[in-house]
């Protein structure tokens with residue numbers, strides 16, 4: 001029993017982990033208590049050998065290669081990754097990051113000319129233990145990597161917020177503004193948000209003695225999301241975008257517009273084969289909502305009648 005306790009202590013010292021969190025070791029101990037001594041030596045050997053490439057450097061290589069085997073494309077944690085020397089150490093290769101590459105075990109084994117001579121159970125168990133430790137380290141590394149990507153996301157948002165402050169000197173976004181900015185960035189992308197910010201500032205900022213007014217800065221800021229949406233719609237659905245534009249003309253000209261109905265009527269008109277140019281021209285001459293509405297409804301009705309007649313003649 002005493003020797004077992006000593007073994008546990010050695011195991012815990014050399015792996016920095018509690019033996020009871022390592023089921024393989026425990027199993028092995030239960031199956032054959034003599035094996036454990038050899039196992040400890042194996043673990044110690046593994047730990048010393050790993051030191052050849054420092055953990056930090058391995059992390060850099062894995063990060064650079066996106067935790068992906070550079071030979072076959074398999075990723076951690078689906079496969080266990082190893083660091084491979086492009087130019088083998090035996091042929092003068094070094095541990096420089098340029099000579100290191102991420103490989104999965106299978107690809108690495110295929111490259112190596114090392115033959116497994118000892119296939120005893122003990123050897124297999126040693127490898128299992130080695131893999132277990134390696135897996136644990138890789139998962140920790142992946143978490144760190146993901147965390148650093150999260151930080152990157154925050155950094156980009158902060159840079160966007162700084163960009164806004166440069167566009168409207170003297171004004172900074174508050175916490176809520178930054179939250180909204182983050183959501184814009186996720187939805188539309190960094191470049192699009194920057195472009196829309198510039199458009200909003202060009203269109204809505206008013207200056208008093210060369211200083212942007214607080215009110216106009218607020219208006220401009222509130223327009224950024226809408227500008228992003230409009231630009232996206234213009235790219236993805238140009239016709240829909242033009243209908244929105246025509247409705248915008250109405251909103252600019254008329255005291256009252258039922259926005260939902262206006263868009264529906266514009267769609268109906270388009271469906272009835274009335275040209276978009278005609279609709280735009282008509283909007284530009286409208287003077288009140290009920291007049292525009294009556295005109296459009298009349299236009300649609302006449303055009304539909306005309307369509308029916310010409311399709312009958314065709315038959």
Ligand SMILES: [Zn+2]
Pocket residue numbers: 069070071072073074103104105106107108
């Ligand atoms: Zn591979």
